[in-house]
Amino acid sequence: MSSSTPTASPGAPGARPPAPGAPGPSPGARRSWLRAAGVLLVLAALLFALFRFTPLTGLGLFGEETRDRSGPVLLESLRDMSRYDAASGSFQVVVDLEKDVRFLPDAVRGTRTLYVGAGTVDAYVDLGRLGAGDVTVNEDRTAAALRLPHAALGKPALDPDRSYAVAKQRGLLDRLGDLFSDNPNTEQAVQRLAVRHIADAAGESRLTARAEQNTTRMLQGLLRSLGFQKVTVSYGP
Template sequence: MTTPIRRVSRRMPGWAKILTAVVVVLVVFFAGIRFSVLPGLKDLFGTETHDRTGPALLESIQDISRYDAASGNFQVVVDLEKDTKFLPDAIRGSRTLYVGAGAVDAYVDLGKVAKNDVTVNEDRTAATLHLPHAQLGKATLDADRSYAVSKQRGLLDRLGDFFSDNPNSEQAVQKLAVKHITEAAKESELTKRAETNTTNMLKGLLNSLGFKKVEVTYGT
């Protein structure tokens, strides 16, 4: 007489289901899927921002003797790619497209003008001024007009961003943007425009004081 075979139903215990669900959630996170991909989920876990920054402290005051005579606005698209040897880009690597918008000022340092650089005739109708050449200030990025167009990162880079909140994640492309804007300013005629504007300003000022002839030269 044969014994009938009973099929035993093995159901997954409750704790195993919970563990499986947790693993699935972690896999979704590790794959780089953002909450914003799921409609309405961001609103469900909405966050509030509170500014608890303390008062700004005045560290120093410096007298400025330069005349800002011209300002140039620049824009550059930075394409920064980082690769890792022996690993595909899908695993480790990044590429960022960043639009950097900034400005560079050109100025003449009037504080370097010595007494012998200014010559006035006896009847105070003619004046000759010898000024230093115009210089370029530091390039500054406009945070309101600078932004990342796209960011492509490998799986390991995404995991690193998930486990660490790095406020300097765009620091590399920002530095490159400043570098390229500075180079563009040097190749432009910004300093020449600054010297022209400074000359016109001084001639207008001295003419209003009664000087009939004003000559402005530049040199080291």
């Protein structure tokens, strides 16, 4: 009977290191290791991007729990209001904001955002500006004349429930920059632009004229209920 001496595997205890000058891994093995390392790097980048932009609750792995850790509300100031809000207009605008960089294509550096902005603008008459000579009443208190300031427009109020971004396009460098920092400036820029367009549209509308008509009807009804038979309301500086 012939006996064979067992050989120890390279990773087993007692294995001898390869002798000097022994041939190393073949080129095919090295290429396989390089491909495997490349695949691992790509998977790591994809997982990083996934967890960077997608909340864990969106993956369905964990239960969602919301906690409100807000502090107490602080009252900063009080003001007496003397204006009569007589009309309100609802507006909607589609903002197309594009930012480019010179000498670079949009695919490399640049952003473009489509944003639907919806908001309201109130028109009011400031009754606190009435002076002693702006209200006249006849002797038998049957006729009254009022001179009011022209109606003015309030600041546009953007409605967050009806405003949203439709699409966002970003260049490669902008996407890489977003991986390491949050940049809300683009969102704020389109919101400011939407507010400005809504304010311009309100100024071109007949919202102030509608407010003056409603104020006139309100004052006429109020004073007639007090016994005045003739009520005249005019507007001027």
